[in-house]
Amino acid sequence: MKIRLYNAKIMASPSENIFDGEIHIDGERIVYVGTTRNDFMADREIDCRKNLLMSGLCNAHTHAAMSLFRGIADDLPLEAWLYDKIFPLEEFLTPDDVYWGTMLQIAEFVRNGITCFADMYFYPDAVYAAARNAGLCLALCCGLSSENSRDALKEIEKYFNKYSTISRRVRYFPGLHAEYTSEESLITAVSDFAAETGAQTYIHLSETLKEVGDCTVRHNGLTPPQYLYKLGFFDNGGLAAHCVYTDKEDLALLKQCGVVPVINGGSNLKLASGIAPVYSMLYSDMSPAIGTDGTASNNASSMFREMYLFSCLQKHAMKDAAAVPAESALLAATENGYRALGFEGGSLRKGNFADIVLIDLHSPNMYPHSDHKKSLVFSADNSNVLMTICGGNVVYDQGEYHIGESPETIYRKSEECLRKLQKKAATE
Amino acid sequence: MKIRLYNAKIMASPSENIFDGEIHIDGERIVYVGTTRNDFMADREIDCRKNLLMSGLCNAHTHAAMSLFRGIADDLPLEAWLYDKIFPLEEFLTPDDVYWGTMLQIAEFVRNGITCFADMYFYPDAVYAAARNAGLCLALCCGLSSENSRDALKEIEKYFNKYSTISRRVRYFPGLHAEYTSEESLITAVSDFAAETGAQTYIHLSETLKEVGDCTVRHNGLTPPQYLYKLGFFDNGGLAAHCVYTDKEDLALLKQCGVVPVINGGSNLKLASGIAPVYSMLYSDMSPAIGTDGTASNNASSMFREMYLFSCLQKHAMKDAAAVPAESALLAATENGYRALGFEGGSLRKGNFADIVLIDLHSPNMYPHSDHKKSLVFSADNSNVLMTICGGNVVYDQGEYHIGESPETIYRKSEECLRKLQKKAATE
Numbered sequence: 001m002k003i004r005l006y007n008a009k010i011m012a013s014p015s016e017n018i019f020d021g022e023i024h025i026d027g028e029r030i031v032y033v034g035t036t037r038n039d040f041m042a043d044r045e046i047d048c049r050k051n052l053l054m055s056g057l058c059n060a061h062t063h064a065a066m067s068l069f070r071g072i073a074d075d076l077p078l079e080a081w082l083y084d085k086i087f088p089l090e091e092f093l094t095p096d097d098v099y100w101g102t103m104l105q106i107a108e109f110v111r112n113g114i115t116c117f118a119d120m121y122f123y124p125d126a127v128y129a130a131a132r133n134a135g136l137c138l139a140l141c142c143g144l145s146s147e148n149s150r151d152a153l154k155e156i157e158k159y160f161n162k163y164s165t166i167s168r169r170v171r172y173f174p175g176l177h178a179e180y181t182s183e184e185s186l187i188t189a190v191s192d193f194a195a196e197t198g199a200q201t202y203i204h205l206s207e208t209l210k211e212v213g214d215c216t217v218r219h220n221g222l223t224p225p226q227y228l229y230k231l232g233f234f235d236n237g238g239l240a241a242h243c244v245y246t247d248k249e250d251l252a253l254l255k256q257c258g259v260v261p262v263i264n265g266g267s268n269l270k271l272a273s274g275i276a277p278v279y280s281m282l283y284s285d286m287s288p289a290i291g292t293d294g295t296a297s298n299n300a301s302s303m304f305r306e307m308y309l310f311s312c313l314q315k316h317a318m319k320d321a322a323a324v325p326a327e328s329a330l331l332a333a334t335e336n337g338y339r340a341l342g343f344e345g346g347s348l349r350k351g352n353f354a355d356i357v358l359i360d361l362h363s364p365n366m367y368p369h370s371d372h373k374k375s376l377v378f379s380a381d382n383s384n385v386l387m388t389i390c391g392g393n394v395v396y397d398q399g400e401y402h403i404g405e406s407p408e409t410i411y412r413k414s415e416e417c418l419r420k421l422q423k424k425a426a427t428e
Numbered sequence: 429m430k431i432r433l434y435n436a437k438i439m440a441s442p443s444e445n446i447f448d449g450e451i452h453i454d455g456e457r458i459v460y461v462g463t464t465r466n467d468f469m470a471d472r473e474i475d476c477r478k479n480l481l482m483s484g485l486c487n488a489h490t491h492a493a494m495s496l497f498r499g500i501a502d503d504l505p506l507e508a509w510l511y512d513k514i515f516p517l518e519e520f521l522t523p524d525d526v527y528w529g530t531m532l533q534i535a536e537f538v539r540n541g542i543t544c545f546a547d548m549y550f551y552p553d554a555v556y557a558a559a560r561n562a563g564l565c566l567a568l569c570c571g572l573s574s575e576n577s578r579d580a581l582k583e584i585e586k587y588f589n590k591y592s593t594i595s596r597r598v599r600y601f602p603g604l605h606a607e608y609t610s611e612e613s614l615i616t617a618v619s620d621f622a623a624e625t626g627a628q629t630y631i632h633l634s635e636t637l638k639e640v641g642d643c644t645v646r647h648n649g650l651t652p653p654q655y656l657y658k659l660g661f662f663d664n665g666g667l668a669a670h671c672v673y674t675d676k677e678d679l680a681l682l683k684q685c686g687v688v689p690v691i692n693g694g695s696n697l698k699l700a701s702g703i704a705p706v707y708s709m710l711y712s713d714m715s716p717a718i719g720t721d722g723t724a725s726n727n728a729s730s731m732f733r734e735m736y737l738f739s740c741l742q743k744h745a746m747k748d749a750a751a752v753p754a755e756s757a758l759l760a761a762t763e764n765g766y767r768a769l770g771f772e773g774g775s776l777r778k779g780n781f782a783d784i785v786l787i788d789l790h791s792p793n794m795y796p797h798s799d800h801k802k803s804l805v806f807s808a809d810n811s812n813v814l815m816t817i818c819g820g821n822v823v824y825d826q827g828e829y830h831i832g833e834s835p836e837t838i839y840r841k842s843e844e845c846l847r848k849l850q851k852k853a854a855t856e
Contacts, residue, residue, distance in 0.1 A: 071798035074806060075739075075753035108792035111811075269740045270806065272749040299806040300793050305733070311503075312697045321700040325503035364536035365728050365810075367839050368846045370499035378502060378698065378727040382793075383539075383811035411795050418796045 001043050001392060002026050003354075006036065008048035009361065011372070012348040013055075014330035018372055023053055025354040028135075028169075028391040033348050046394075048358055051386060052372060054330075055346050056115025056355035057303040058137075058337025061241040061262040061291025063121045064130075065093075065101030067108065068418045069296035078208070078271050086296060092424040095126040100413040102130035103405050108301045110134060110396040110403060113385040115355035118239065118262070118291065118341055120175070120202065124159050128170060133404025135390040137355065139341040141173045141202035141239075144190065145181035153189055160197060169353070169391055171342050173238060175202035179224040180211050184231065191232040200238035200342075203228070205261075206250065207242035208273050225250040225259075234259050239340050241291060243281075244274040251277070255286050260340035263332065265309035266300070267293030279314045279323050289337035290329075304381045307333050311377055326377035358387035429471050429820060430454050431782075434464065436476035437789065439800070440776040441483075442758035446800055451481055453782040456563075456597075456819040461776050476786055479814060480800060482758075483774050484543025484783035485731040486565075486765025489669040489690040489719025491549045492558075493521075493529025495536065496846045497724035506636070506699050514724060520852040523554040528841040530558035531833050536729045538562060538824040538831060541813040543783035546667065546690070546719070546769055548603070548630065552587050556598060561832025563818040565783065567769045569601045569630035569667075572618065573609035581617055588625060597781070597819060599770050601666060603630035607652040608639050612659070619660040628666035628770075631656070633689075634678065635670035636701050653678040653687075662687050667768050669719060671709075672702040679705070683714050688768035691760065693737035694728070695721030707742045707751050717765035718757075732809045735761050739805055754805035786815035 006022040012033055024032035024040045032040065066086075073085035098121060109117060116137035119127050124140045131138035140163055144152050156174045163172035174193050176182045194201050206212050206224050219227045225246060228234060237258030246254070246261070254261065263276050281288050290310055292301045307329040314324040338346025345353040361369065365379045388396040395402050434450040440461055452460035452468045460468065494514075501513035526549060537545060544565035547555050552568045559566035568591055572580050584602045591600035602621050604610045622629050634640050634652050647655045653674065656662055665686030674682070674689070682689065691704050709716050718738055720729045735757040742752040766774025773781040789797065793807045816824040823830050 067792075068796060070796065070807060071800075071802045074799065074802040075750050077749050081749065104792055104795055111792055266740075269744045270749065272743045272747050272751075275744070295807070299803065300809070302793075302809060305736070305809070308733070312694075315700045316697045316703070319700050321505050321509065321698065322503050323700070362835075362839065364495075364532055364539055364835070364838070365730075367532055368496060368498065368843045370846070371502065372499075374499045374502040375727065379498060379723070381728070381730060381733070381809045381811065383809065383813075385811075407790075407792070410792070411790065415796045418798070 004042035004045045009052045011054040052359040055334040058116040060289035060337040063294035064105035065098040066294030066296040067105040068101040088425040089421045095123040097417040098123040098126040103410045104414040110388045112382045113357035115390045137169045137343045142175045143177040145177040146183045173202035178204040205240035206245045212245045244276045261288045262291045264291045264293040267297045275317045287336040290332045307377045326374045329377045354392040356389040360384045360386045432470035432473045437480045439482040442755045480787040483762040486544040488717035488765040491722035492533035493526040494722030494724040495533040496529040516853040517849045523551040525845040526551040526554040531838045532842040538816045540810040541785035543818045565597045565771045570603045571605040573605040574611045601630035606632040615659045633668035634673045640673045672704045689716045690719045692719045692721040695725045703745045715764040718760045735805045754802045757805045782820040784817040788812045788814045
């Protein structure tokens, strides 16, 4: 399928000027980005009516199927949230639940301009089936813990082999839930696997002050990054979600290893975990990505809200209204995420995947047209997303979804899955 | 015009259970809220398709026409923002600029479910003309300072007399820009006027730490609330915007005077001003309202984002994920605001103004349907607003605006006004 997107404003990258022009897509790739021309024989021509084309957004940390748990455990302390509300339901999860929960999340993703996501959850085959339906780029992130590690290494090997070759739009990251849920032997085993295969790793890192404190007590004063480094977990780089309580030494270590922090401002705010030192990361020339975390804790998968928080929480924390400008948030939500996850996208370039969002500039919240980049971060929200294209397919178009399942089916199934899990947990 | 809104879920108040039913409107008022019945002869019947009806949102602090300045001065320190970017343009503002700036803001308001606003800016007649076009409830808040107070008291009297009688949907609050921009004689004069007329007052209060510190130095250790109290400014109550740096004694004083704090979380975050002590206000049985502040500083007029921040910034500040639950944010954004401004609305009750929003529940970010109130605050955004009704008139309906001017005209005029102001400021 050849698509021509014309009569558009184009932000090829947040670090470049926006210009008037058009984009051509052939199959799953972008084949042209530039000024107007008339020599492309397209199967479909889309008049962008002077709205803005930008890269699809990369949600670099989430637990997609937790969408099923949205709204069941809000305004609660972290421990009550996790132990009383979430874990009892997760115990009964089936691949079917994960499939429908992921589909619900993917509907929200494409509604909100998200074309790429890193998912840490159960049943990777079910997650992949859902992502393939809609054609999103998917990083499957293994979240082993000592509780769920039976036969784990065999599973990691199986999934790594399968998902390292199946498509350029899926990758597999061996990894751990977190330091505090992993015995040393497990960390070493995953590190060894990464060393053998050259794989990058993925983990929740230094999300709460308690996590860091407990780690230093257990491990002779070593913080989670220092301890994991010692065990070789970061030898090939990878991604670390949260990084709220990382100090200068931690950041230097992560940078040295090529580990990309994934910032989850909304989740950290709502669970009262803290504010990650994004300003320091940028100052150290690191390139943090952005995640929404799961919707049981956030509760929206809105990269617009996350970009806003990425910038404005730093202004607050640093007491400096000039800290972390809009352009840094746009980079984190696009190029930084795609690069960290290893997908060929995050900017509108010839050869990249055609992961593209069309942003409505003709809405009151985008006027006057003084600075589109500032408006994207400080003023836009999901109401400005007109169209989302994943790997060359139009998956969302002004209220219409083309993601393999109808929204009505997804909504009904998500309700059924949740009620079933709640019933099972209640009769346990 | 009689309108029947049927097949709906109804949140009459955030403190009550949501139920299935319908609402009848006659003229500008609600005449029925309850279960289904078939005896109302409506001119228009609207099938809500099991979506949610709730009160229109009250934006209790803004500077509407500053929408013209959106995106011209972001990622800058507060002083540079104000003195280098905003003031030089405001110097040349005409009533026509204020009219079109306010119209742009009103388009955004109704797009986002806002049906009532408190505006502190120049040229009240131009603001009223814009608000009347769309039928929003309008509180005109005088923002005198010693710089712009020539003939001020005559003007206050004129506007107070005019706007206290013209309509039940408009009110006038005599007031001051802030303590730090007012000489004592001016504060006393406005206080005297309030005493004579029984009027409530309006002011920016304790927005920054510098403002509070400077005030205590100037006035023998008195904070802004204490100093204004001493001069009788709060004798009839009123509203105070921001209240970021208010301590226990300040809050006790404001409560005693019946002054309602208006929280502007987004603006305070972006300008690095701080986080208002909402948790303490609620704990002291105060009923804070919510404002977006002007879009030159926020930059969106999204009460959804403000509700989210109202709750989540407190969770962060108090290090308690249970602090300030969703229901408190919903109350602040509806009933508290309407009550503070003195308009008969903020809840869906017989006799109240028909200021109503229809929220799309059939969107991925609202599923599963576990708890609509939590989803409204933590997950919803402006993309969930299907329809906005102001005083019995449908002013926004899925992309269609009925606000007296076409969006295209508003967009064009807002661009023209801004360019004209920039040209004048440049040739000055």
